[in-house]
Amino acid sequence: MNIFRRNHEGLVSGDAIPLYHNGVFHIFYLTSPPNTVNWPERIRTTWQHAITKDLINWQELEPALVPGEGNAIDKDGCWTGSAIYANGKFHIFYTAADLDSKYQQKIVHAVSDDGISFVKETTPCIVADADYYETVDWRDPYVFYNEEDACYWILIAGRKNNGPDTRRGCIVLYKSQDLYKWMHYGPIYDPGYTNVTECPEMFKMGEYWYISHSRFSESGGTVYRYSKSPYGPWRTPKYDGIGGRRFYAAKSAANDEGRRFYFGWVHERATPDDKDHWCWGGDFCIPHEIVQRTDGQLDFKMPEEFNECFTERVDSLFKRQQGDININDGSITVDSIGKMSFGFFDIKEAKYRFRCTLTMDDCRDSVGIILKSNEELSEYYLLSLEFPMQRVSLTKFPVPMDPYWAAASVAVKDFSMAEVDGPRVCEKSFNIENNQAINLDIVVDNGIMEMFIDDKVTFTFRCYRDSEYEIGLLVQDGKGKFDNIVFQK
Numbered sequence: 001m002n003i004f005r006r007n008h009e010g011l012v013s014g015d016a017i018p019l020y021h022n023g024v025f026h027i028f029y030l031t032s033p034p035n036t037v038n039w040p041e042r043i044r045t046t047w048q049h050a051i052t053k054d055l056i057n058w059q060e061l062e063p064a065l066v067p068g069e070g071n072a073i074d075k076d077g078c079w080t081g082s083a084i085y086a087n088g089k090f091h092i093f094y095t096a097a098d099l100d101s102k103y104q105q106k107i108v109h110a111v112s113d114d115g116i117s118f119v120k121e122t123t124p125c126i127v128a129d130a131d132y133y134e135t136v137d138w139r140d141p142y143v144f145y146n147e148e149d150a151c152y153w154i155l156i157a158g159r160k161n162n163g164p165d166t167r168r169g170c171i172v173l174y175k176s177q178d179l180y181k182w183m184h185y186g187p188i189y190d191p192g193y194t195n196v197t198e199c200p201e202m203f204k205m206g207e208y209w210y211i212s213h214s215r216f217s218e219s220g221g222t223v224y225r226y227s228k229s230p231y232g233p234w235r236t237p238k239y240d241g242i243g244g245r246r247f248y249a250a251k252s253a254a255n256d257e258g259r260r261f262y263f264g265w266v267h268e269r270a271t272p273d274d275k276d277h278w279c280w281g282g283d284f285c286i287p288h289e290i291v292q293r294t295d296g297q298l299d300f301k302m303p304e305e306f307n308e309c310f311t312e313r314v315d316s317l318f319k320r321q322q323g324d325i326n327i328n329d330g331s332i333t334v335d336s337i338g339k340m341s342f343g344f345f346d347i348k349e350a351k352y353r354f355r356c357t358l359t360m361d362d363c364r365d366s367v368g369i370i371l372k373s374n375e376e377l378s379e380y381y382l383l384s385l386e387f388p389m390q391r392v393s394l395t396k397f398p399v400p401m402d403p404y405w406a407a408a409s410v411a412v413k414d415f416s417m418a419e420v421d422g423p424r425v426c427e428k429s430f431n432i433e434n435n436q437a438i439n440l441d442i443v444v445d446n447g448i449m450e451m452f453i454d455d456k457v458t459f460t461f462r463c464y465r466d467s468e469y470e471i472g473l474l475v476q477d478g479k480g481k482f483d484n485i486v487f488q489k
Contacts (some may be wrong), residue, residue: 001059002282004266004283004448007031007048012281015199016263017047019083019090025052025253026115027263028064028077028083028092032281040099041236042280047094049116055287062104064118065077065094065110073098073108073124080199080249082106082142084179090115091179093154095263096137103127105139107156109179121363126156126174126182133172134159142201142251143179146230152176153230155188155200157213169194170211189225189234202230205260208296209483212242215228216248222250222264237297239457243288244394244426247460248346252290261287261303264460266448272464278420286443286450288458292419297446301455302441310443310488312355315449321377325474332477332482342377344368344472345487352447352487354471358438363387363478369440370472371449372463381425381463382474383442383451385432393427394451394459426459444470444483 006013007029017028019344029046050058065078074096081094092110106124140157146272148273151173159168167394171189174182180421196216205209211234212224216298220400222242242250242262250264268282291299318327323341326333334341360367366386373380380397400418401409430453432438441452451459473482 002259003306003443004040004284004285004445005058011048012268012279013048013284014265015080016046016251016284017081017083018251018261018263019085020253020255021085021090021115024052024254025055025401026083026338027051027058029284030078030080030281035281040076043079043097045079047078047092055303056309064092064112066117067097067122073122074120076100079105080140082144082201082251084143084145085115086145086179089113089215090118091143093141093143093144095123095141102135103138104136107138107141107154116235125180126154128158129184130161132161134161134168137169137196139196139201142199144202147174148230148457151181153202154182155211157197157200158187159196159199160187160190163192166194166195166217169196169216171197173189188231191214191234194219199251200448201251201256203252203260203279203404205258205292205298206292210298212250212252220248221245222247222262223296226298226302228296239297239299239428239430241428242300242458243285244459244463246425246459247285247288247442247458248287259303260290262290262300263287266460268462269464271487274464275419282462283448285460291455299456300452300458302443302450302452306443306469311488312489314347314349314352314487316347316487318473319346321375321472325473330472330483330485332485334367334473334480334482336475336478336480338477340474340476342472343426344370344373344375344475346485347470349470349487349489350471351489354404354427354440354442354444355487355488356440356485358385358440359435359466359481359483360385360387360479361434361437361479362430363432363434363475363480365477366478366488367475368473369476371442371444371470372447372465372467373469373472375468377474380467381449381460381461383440383453384474385430385438385453387432387478390429390432391427392453392457393424393428394410394461395424396421397423399423425461428455428457430457442471457479 011031075096079095107126173185194217198211254260368384
């Protein structure tokens with residue numbers, strides 16, 4: 001069973017477009033042509049279609065949309081959009097890409113009676129109004145029926161035609177009574193912090209409205225904002241983001257029970273090398289289930305359905321490398337006042353789930369989980385709960401050094417170059433108190449790492465390098481206790 005899923009033909013997959021209908025999750029998604037890496041060949045995408053009733057077992061159906069040929073309106077790709085069931089038919093609104101046109105992206109409507117075979121319209125239903133918006137980056141339509149407004153809304157990722165060049169991204173609203181005639185409303189979200197507000201969506205839970213999108217800018221990842229009105233103002237939550245920088249282009253759908261899940265994907269690199277550049281597309285991650293707080297902010301957890309994917313316990317011994325570490329009856333206690341202590345488990349599985357309950361005491365620095373490490377702890381990832389900063393982070397080591405200091409370091413010469421993610425590849429604020437029990441749930445599958453921290457915060461990242469140790473524990477200037485340690489496969 002593949003926890004992290006890609007197309008059944010092995011094609012690079014991305015941009016989930018979920019629809020829940022009659023007890024079934026339909027996930028439309030994009031795939032790139034085989035053996036493509038770079039723009040624009042990589043993004044001549046096809047809409048694939050898979051269905052599931054349990055989030056675990058998927059049935060692949062025939063492609064829903066395929067790029068046209070010749071001078072077709074979508075000759076350069078059928079890009080992201082949305083699907084809705086309305087008036088007895090399945091409706092798709094997608095981005096038709098034609099990179100030779102003044103209007104490189106246009107919104108096109110396709111219809112199906114059975115949800116499998118779709119007929120495209122030959123003309124766009126919405127193009128960018130050049131009086132207000134740039135004619136490129138007009139894409140990723142999201143359609144839903146707004147009961148409060150008694151009409152259909154479509155959200156479009158666009159760029160205003162004025163303002164700082166890298167800050168023009170906005171979400172534009174159109175309205176319709178019939179899904180065919182659309183009236184321009186204007187920007188409904190204009191944050192001023194990104195190039196493009198990719199893959200937007202909007203939904204309501206209880207008394208709160210939520211708008212989410214992926215930031216196509218220096219601060220990547222899928223983020224959400226919330227409000228008591230679908231018109232805003234849209235406020236930033238404390239735990240900003242849905243799954244870290246590399247849980248990308250996530251969109252959600254709710255089942256009949258009202259449980260809502262975000263579906264996102266993790267990038268692959270041009271080659272299986274951690275130093276090569278990130279590409280569009282990769283593998284789908286574990287869906288992130290939403291848990292709504294009373295104040296409207298959202299937490300995220302692993303869906304309980306995934307418990308059945310890991311049923312066999314794996315025995316593992318712990319090897320102390322440094323410091324005062326006591327092992328007793330499935331618990332590991334680390335007393336590391338004024339120093340750093342660490343050790344590794346001897347787990348050799350390429351695919352596993354690790355769970356434990358962590359408590360911290362008298363901590364002046366951090367307690368964490370080591371991932372993908374060498375024996376001397378010079379090359380590794382660290383999921384760290386940082387008490388003074390009240391933060392949880394995933395940091396990639398070694399951290400790049402300033403060229404001067406790297407040249408001057410005689411004893412240690414192996415320093416890595418900085419890359420786009422930076423050393424702290426994921427981070428969020430997180431309330432931590434002494435003797436507070438924090439549940440950690442980590443899934444690793446051949447380098448893809450998903451971390452669920454106390455059913456509140458999630459991180460996603462990918463590592464290609466081989467490592468001597470899959471996982472370990474670290475405590476710096478404090479006391480840490482790890483209880484209920486379980487490995488499963």
